[in-house]
Amino acid sequence: MKWSWKIGTFAGIAVYVHATFLLLIAWLVLSHWLAGQSLAATARGVGFVLALFGCVVLHEFGHALTAARYGIKTRDIILLPIGGLARLERIPENPRQELWVALAGPAVNVVIAGLLFAWLKLTHELTAPFGLGFVEGPLIERLMVANVLLVVFNLIPAFPMDGGRMLRALLAMQLEYAQATQIAANVGQILALFFGFVGLFTNPFLVFIALFVWIGADQEAKHVQMRSMLDGVKVEQVMLTDFHVLRPDDALSRAIALTLAGSQKDFPVVDDAGRVVGVLTQGDLLRGLQDRGAEAAVGSAMQREIERAEVGEEIGPVLLRLQQCACRTLPVTRDGRLAGLLTMENVGELVSIQSALQKRPHARPGVAVAKDARSSA
Missing domain, CATH: 1.10.287 (Helix Hairpins)
Known part of the structure; x- marks a missing residue:
């Protein structure tokens, strides 16, 4: 996610903090200062928020580590002002697995609250129930109450909460x-x-x-x-087959001409055997023109480390890769050679067509488009 900074990696999962989270800390400091509170009180307020978000990180690791038991990887965990987000590669297809993954997060907060409660009881610092608070009071007590509230909030039976x-x-x-x-x-x-x-x-x-x-x-x-x-639809049924390609030794001026002559913005770059060696995006083209000029070779400006797909793959996992790589175009290959392009635009067109077909009386969702695509191949 843009505007995020990595703060560490735990259990093989990178943890990021979003820039807006720092705005939350700045707002807390400003609020305490405008209220005329001391530096110590301000530090306690910030410390409580950081401790609370530490609990949120543990909550998200509950989801991530439980998902890992079912072979589902977690891309990363991001801290936002409204909470944390564990970005799983996919949602479990088995409902029981999804139930356990969803339960794992609140369960972590139950354990934290229980441990804090036990500590307060052992140290005889626990306030009477009617005196417990989230805004004021000892740090451990406030954290306990906050974790209880996190459990209650996340169990609300509404997306995007765990409930x-x-x-x-x-x-x-x-x-x-x-x-x-x-x-x-x-x-x-x-x-x-x-x-x-x-x-x-x-x-x-x-x-x-x-x-x-x-x-x-x-x-x-x-x-x-x-x-x-998109269930059961193959990449070859959706991919673009009418497009332009570039060679590594083509001048960037050729990419300019093709861009201005049509609607294509990203160009696959292939060698003499038709194998994909890179992609020249519109951003790459503009940077190459600025740094090297119109006569520079495409190979000097293109991206070489790229995602790609095979014609026989199902569209679902490929679409996920397309979203994760933050790119607009994936080259599609057959036996190592370029066969087509997959973009978010043509996937969106497929969804629109499928939606229209589903509105027909007695229509069978997801079948008509797949049959039509196969018959025209």
Whole structure:
């Protein structure tokens, strides 16, 4: 993710902090300063937030390490002002596995809260239940309460919280995955409307939570819908076959001419045998023109370390690679030679076509496009 800095790697998983997280720390310092509090009080406030986000990191590692038990890797963990995000390579297809992965995060917070409670009892520092607080009080006590709140918040049965994924997993044990996701998303959006209504008359923060839940539920439903539409579709049924290629010894001026003459922005670069040796993106072209001029060779400006796909691969995993590499185009090869290009645009066109076909009476989702694509190959 852009504007993120790596702070370490644990259990083979990189942890990043987003720039906006630093804005949260700056806001805390400014709030304490404007309130006329001492430097010590400001340091305690910042220390509490850092300790709390340490618990959030452990929460995300609960998800990541449980997913690893099922062979699912975690790309990284990112700290944001609203919490943490463990970016799994994929969601478990088995509902029981998804349930355990979703449960693992809140379970970590239960363990942390339990350990802190035990420490407070052993040291006789535990406040009476009605005196417990999240804003004021000893650091250990506030952390205990914060972890309890994290458990409660994450168990709300609404996406993108863990509770939404648990609900979907439980429903998916009896229903189709897409249908289970839609029901869970609908439940989440009903809760979002409730939070928003209550927040208008009580705490405005509930309105923010309502928006967060509504958007999360909508995005999850659309993501699963798209995945179901692409299920079983091969790359060769979606890839572009009408495009221009460049050679490493072509001048950048040729890329300029092709760019201005059509709509293609990224160009695969092939050798004399038709093997892909790189990709020249629009950004690479502009940087090459600025640094070397229009007569410089394409090979001096192209990217050599690139992702690629095979014609026989299913589109789902390839689409995930396309999203992860932060690139717009993947070369598609057959027996080592360039056969086509895959872009987010033509995948989006497929989804639109599939969606239109699904609206036909008695249509079978995901079948018509695949058959048409095979017959035209």
